[in-house]
Amino acid sequence: xxxxxILILTLFFALPVYAIDGTALLKEVDRNLSPESFETYRKxxxxxxxxxxxxxxxxxxxxxxxxxAALFIAPASEKGRSTLRLGDNMWLYIPxxxxxxxxxxxxxxxxxxxxxxxIMQLDYATEYDVEKVDDGGKEYLLHLKAKTKTVAYDKxxxxxxxxxxxxxxIECLTEKDMLIKTLYFKDVKDFxxxxxxxxxxxxxxxxxxxxxxxxxxAQIKERDFKDEVFTLTFMPNIESLR
Amino acid sequence: xxxxxxxxxxxxxxxxxxxxxxxxxxxxxKEIEKKPYSFGGYVEFKPVAFxxxxxxxxxxxRFFDNPKxxxxxxxxxxxxxEGSYExxxxxxxxxxxxxxxxxxxxxxxxxxxxxxxxSVKPLHGLKFDAGKKTMKWGKxxxxxxxxxxxxxxxxxxxxxxxxxxxLATADYIKSFEGPLKTFSxxxxxxxxYDHVNSDFGNNDNLNIAGRFYFLFYDTDIDLMFLTGGSKPxxxxxxxxxxxxxxxxxxxELAYVRNAPKxxxxxxxxxxxxxxxxxxxxxxxxxxxxxxxTTIVEYYHNDAGFTEAEMKNYYTYINSGYDAYLxxxxxxxLGNALQLAEGGYGRANAMTDYLYARxxxxxxxxxxxxTPAITGMMNLRDGSFSLTxxxxxxxxxxxxxxxxxxxxxxxxNAEYGEKQNDYRIELRVGYYF
Numbered sequence: 001x002x003x004x005x006i007l008i009l010t011l012f013f014a015l016p017v018y019a020i021d022g023t024a025l026l027k028e029v030d031r032n033l034s035p036e037s038f039e040t041y042r043k044x045x046x047x048x049x050x051x052x053x054x055x056x057x058x059x060x061x062x063x064x065x066x067x068x069a070a071l072f073i074a075p076a077s078e079k080g081r082s083t084l085r086l087g088d089n090m091w092l093y094i095p096x097x098x099x100x101x102x103x104x105x106x107x108x109x110x111x112x113x114x115x116x117x118x119i120m121q122l123d124y125a126t127e128y129d130v131e132k133v134d135d136g137g138k139e140y141l142l143h144l145k146a147k148t149k150t151v152a153y154d155k156x157x158x159x160x161x162x163x164x165x166x167x168x169x170i171e172c173l174t175e176k177d178m179l180i181k182t183l184y185f186k187d188v189k190d191f192x193x194x195x196x197x198x199x200x201x202x203x204x205x206x207x208x209x210x211x212x213x214x215x216x217x218a219q220i221k222e223r224d225f226k227d228e229v230f231t232l233t234f235m236p237n238i239e240s241l242r
Numbered sequence: 243x244x245x246x247x248x249x250x251x252x253x254x255x256x257x258x259x260x261x262x263x264x265x266x267x268x269x270x271x272k273e274i275e276k277k278p279y280s281f282g283g284y285v286e287f288k289p290v291a292f293x294x295x296x297x298x299x300x301x302x303x304r305f306f307d308n309p310k311x312x313x314x315x316x317x318x319x320x321x322x323x324e325g326s327y328e329x330x331x332x333x334x335x336x337x338x339x340x341x342x343x344x345x346x347x348x349x350x351x352x353x354x355x356x357x358x359x360x361s362v363k364p365l366h367g368l369k370f371d372a373g374k375k376t377m378k379w380g381k382x383x384x385x386x387x388x389x390x391x392x393x394x395x396x397x398x399x400x401x402x403x404x405x406x407x408x409l410a411t412a413d414y415i416k417s418f419e420g421p422l423k424t425f426s427x428x429x430x431x432x433x434x435y436d437h438v439n440s441d442f443g444n445n446d447n448l449n450i451a452g453r454f455y456f457l458f459y460d461t462d463i464d465l466m467f468l469t470g471g472s473k474p475x476x477x478x479x480x481x482x483x484x485x486x487x488x489x490x491x492x493x494e495l496a497y498v499r500n501a502p503k504x505x506x507x508x509x510x511x512x513x514x515x516x517x518x519x520x521x522x523x524x525x526x527x528x529x530x531x532x533x534x535t536t537i538v539e540y541y542h543n544d545a546g547f548t549e550a551e552m553k554n555y556y557t558y559i560n561s562g563y564d565a566y567l568x569x570x571x572x573x574x575l576g577n578a579l580q581l582a583e584g585g586y587g588r589a590n591a592m593t594d595y596l597y598a599r600x601x602x603x604x605x606x607x608x609x610x611x612t613p614a615i616t617g618m619m620n621l622r623d624g625s626f627s628l629t630x631x632x633x634x635x636x637x638x639x640x641x642x643x644x645x646x647x648x649x650x651x652x653x654n655a656e657y658g659e660k661q662n663d664y665r666i667e668l669r670v671g672y673y674f
Contacts, residue, residue, distance in 0.1 A: 030314050041274045048609055049613065054638055057273060076282050077639045077673035086423065089460055096403040098378030102462075102482055102490045104529050111603075115306065121267075150487045208607060218269045227417030229368035232462065233426040233455060234415060240328070240363060242276045 022130030026142060028165045029158070030123040033197050035222040037063045039072045039241070042217050044119070046112035049210030056110050058119070059242055061223070065126045067230040070119060071238040082238045083109060085120040086230060088150040093235040100232045105152040113181055113205045113213040117152030124158070138162055153180060164188065166197060181205035191220045279327045281497070283674050284318035290667040298557040299659040300587075302563040303578055308346070316345040322356070322403065333361040339405065356405045367415040376406035377430065379453055379466055380523075381492040382483040384597040385541045385590070386477035387521035388494045390468035391430055391451050397589060397597065397618060398629070398647075407432065407439045424457040434472040443472030459485070474500045488529040496521045501545040504584045506554045510561070510574075512581070519544035525597075533603040539596070542619075546593040547586065549622050553654045555586045592656055594621040605660075610636040625651025625658050641671040 027068055034040070044056040057074040066087040072078040080095040082102070091100035103109065128144035128151070135141075136159070137182035144156040153172040160167050170183040182205070185198035201215040228234060229241065292314040295301055319342035326335040340353040359373025380386030384397040392406055410431040417424050432449040434442050449470025456463045461483040469475045476499065482492040501519035506512055525539035555578070562574030578586075585591060601614035608620075612633045619626035631645035647665045651658025 006536065041269075041271075043269045043273075046609065048636075052636070054610070054636070057269075060273070075638045075673070077635070077641065079282060079673075086457070087460075089457075094401065097401050097405070098376050099380070101381075101383075102484055102492075102527070104484070104490075106488065106490045106531070107529055107533075107535075108603075208609075211607070211609065216269045218271060218274060226366040228415040230418060231415050231424045231426065232457070233413050233424070233428070234366070237363065237369065240333070 020133045020135075020140070022133045022142060023125065024032070025133065025140065025160070025165070026125045026130050026144070026158075027123075029142075029160050029167060032165050033167070034062070034220060035193075035195065036123075037222065037224050038220055039223045040217060040220040042215055044110055044112075044114055045216070046110065046114075047212045047214065054111075057209050059066050060120075060236070061225055061229065061238070061241060063227070063230060064142070065227045066122055067227070068120045068122065069230055069235070069238055071151070071242075073239075073242075078110075080104070080236075081109070082235045083116065083120055084230060084232065084235055085116075085122070088148070089236065090116055090120065091232060095230075095236070102242040105150070113203045113208050113211055114215065115152060118183075118203070120217075128156060139168060164196070179206055181207070189217075191217070193221050195220055195222075243455075278329055279325070281323075281325045282621060283324055284320070284322040284671060285674075286318075286669060286671040288320070288667055288669045290316045290318065290328040290665055292316065292662045296484075297653075298661055299559040300661040303559050303575060304565050304661055305584065306563055306575055307572070313498045314345065314346055318343050319452060321437040331363050333363070334363070334574065335359060337403070341405065342567075343668050354405060356403055359406075367417075367613060369413045370410075371412070372410040374406045374408045375411065376404050377409075377411070377428075378404070378482075379463070379478075380494050381464075381480045381524055382494050382523045382539055382541070383527070383537050384539050385595075386525055387496040387523055387541070387543070388464070390466060390473075390476055390478065390496075391432055396587070407442060409433070409439075422456060424455065426455040428455070431657055432468075432470065432472070434470075438651050439472075445472075447471035449473075452514060468602040474498050474502070490527040491525070492527070493524040494522060498545065503545055503547075504581065505547070505551050506558055506581060507587075508550075508554050508557075510554075510558050512577075521545065535599075535603070536600045537597070537599040538596075541590070541595045541597065543590065543595075547591050548593065552586070552592060552623075552656065555581065556654050556659050565586035584596050590618075590620075592620055592622050595619065596621055620651075620656045621649065624660075625649075625655035627657055639673040641669070641673075643669040643671075645669070 039061045041069045042058050042060060046054045056072060056078060058070045059073055060070040063067040069082060069084045072081040075087060082093045090105060091101045092103045092104045103116055106115050108115040128146055130142055131145050132143040133140055140160045140164060142158040142160060146154050155173040155176040157171040158167050159169040167185045172180045181203050184202045186200040186202060187198055188196060189199040190196045199217050203213050252432040273656040288452055294310055294312060294314055321340040322337060324337045326333060329447055333398055335357060336355060337357040343350045355374055357375050359371050359375045361369060361371045377391045378435045380388045381531040384400055386395055391407060396402060409429055411428060415424060415426040427634050430451040433439060434447050434449060436445060447470050449468060449472050451468040453464055453466040461481055464480045466478045476496055478496040480494040484490050498519040500516045503515045504512060505515055521543050523539055523541045528536045559578045562578050565571050596619045599614060599616040601612050603612050614631050617626060627647055627649045629645060634642045645667050649657045649660050649663055
């Protein structure tokens with residue numbers, strides 16, 4: 001009898017967690033981080049173990065589930081470079097080279113811990129399925145699995161604030177659960193237009209011991225774009241959207 | 243010498259000031275405020291040491307009347323200025339280039355507008371440009387047989403800015419849902435007259451070129467053409483596609499009607515051949531999990547010289563050199579110089595080449611450090627060049643590159659007959 005009661009009690013307490021629709025929760029997290037279509041200004045800072053820093057300023061635009069483009073506006077050595085992502089396809093345009101070249105999600109156009117997939121992040125729900133959701137008290141822990149092999153990280157663990165439905169920490173893992181990097185979300189800020197989200201994303205990686213990369217969001221707002229903006233031919237003209 | 247030295251000193255003075263500057267990170271909205279105008283630039287100092295091959299054909303051709311020792315030093319400087327002004331749908335853009343050089347032959351300076359054009363963009367999917375502009379068609383990294391309206395690329399420096407041509411062009415872009423995601427059309431009006439693009443080809447022609455681009459089933463596809471009389475009509479296609487996330491494949495194919503070639507026969511007589519030429523390139527780009535990027539390209543240039551044609555040319559230079567030594571007569575060498583300009587002296591003048599570049603990003607956790615090695619082989623005669631380099635971009639807006647180049651080949655082989663056996667160069671660049 002005891003065993004049956006324990007089983008019922010266990011099921012009773014476990015029930016709210018299983019009742020959580022993981023996919024819906026992930027979509028909510030995505031929407032809280034950004035509208036489906038938006039423009040944003042971000043700064044990436046790579047910090048070396050000796051404290052030396054290198055900064056990059058980007059203007060990014062996104063439309064729908066799988067279109068995103070970014071333009072480097074500083075420093076001078078990177079100014080005018082732009083990147084484009086259409087689903088799994090990524091390109092880099094360098095003004096001197098004069099034509100877009102294909103790049104991959106694991107490469108990094110800025111060096112350091114952030115790679116191209118981090119810089120041109122699509123909605124998590126676009127690239128990942130929710131395998132499991134754990135209830136960790138004040139936070140949910142979402143276990144995500146990449147939908148295809150082309151996604152940069154095979155698995156993600158997302159710790160999300162229960163009230164705000166915003167991530168606080170994300171671990172990026174390989175198929176064999178090897179940690180590639182950890183992202184920490186900090187400084188939740190009201191950007192206007194109903195967007196309240198972390199303004200700072202910090203990352204470190206066991207693969208880059210002692211190095212840290214930081215992404216700061218200065219401005220983010222909902223904006224719709226024509227599909228033609230997200231094309232190779234338009235890449236040299238992204239500046240005109242600012 | 244003064245000007246190149248001055249440039250080097252300016253770079254030296256800026257360097258410690260910037261490198262030692264303490265930075266704090268902040269993100270002020272003023273940093274992202276857009277102004278209607280922009281100004282920027284790049285300065286470069288590049289000293290080069292050459293190890294000469296004094297028995298090679300091109301050494302004899304270049305230094306027959308001014309022989310050198312084993313080594314030659316050269317100092318190069320470059321200043322590029324860039325500016326734009328934008329108002330509503332209009333924009334004007336310019337990029338100037340000044341090359342400074344101090345070498346055995348004295349000092350030289352060449353300044354030109356690389357680009358200077360005006361744009362009108364009435365819609366996101368429609369833009370018109372007119373003026374001097376680089377188009378840079380093609381998907382190849384080292385070579386672009388389909389770059390019909392560009393100057394030839396330097397395979398040793400494929401990422402270097404290039405001078406454009408005076409033209410009028412437009413971009414029409416249309417996006418779709420479905421397997422065809424993007425279509426764009428780029429027509430080009432390309433005048434060639436006495437003082438307009440006169441180095442492109444036959445004068446007094448208004449040429450028409452065009453490129454159609456398709457993103458179809460995740461594959462980039464371009465179709466292009468050039469017609470009008472300044473150069474033989476030509477048609478081309480290229481593609482690029484990721485086979486897997488980290489493995490890209492690309493290719494180009496160009497068909498040229500009546501491609502002319504100035505050739506030298508075994509007796510030293512010059513004649514011109516004309517025939518159809520099919521030039522193509524196939525290449526891959528691969529990235530490993532440990533950030534090693536490999537680029538491999540095979541290039542076939544149908545209109546290039548055969549081994550026998552090149553051998554005739556080298557023999558001609560050697561005969562001219564012997565004639566100069568014995569009689570002082572420079573007629574043959576003068577002809578050989580003309581032929582060099584007419585094709586024999588251009589980079590990759592023969593038919594089949596292999597290019598391979600391996601670059602390792604940030605090895606040993608050294609951020610912004612990229613060592614690389616590049617090899618280029620003439621598949622017809624087996625001669626090749628090997629270029630190891632170290633690149634460091636850790637200081638904001640600075641770029642340091644140390645590069646050596648070794649040239650290997652027997653007599654009568656392309657790389658064996660180049661004027662150098664090796665070269666060592668340092669390139670210090672600063673963006674502002």
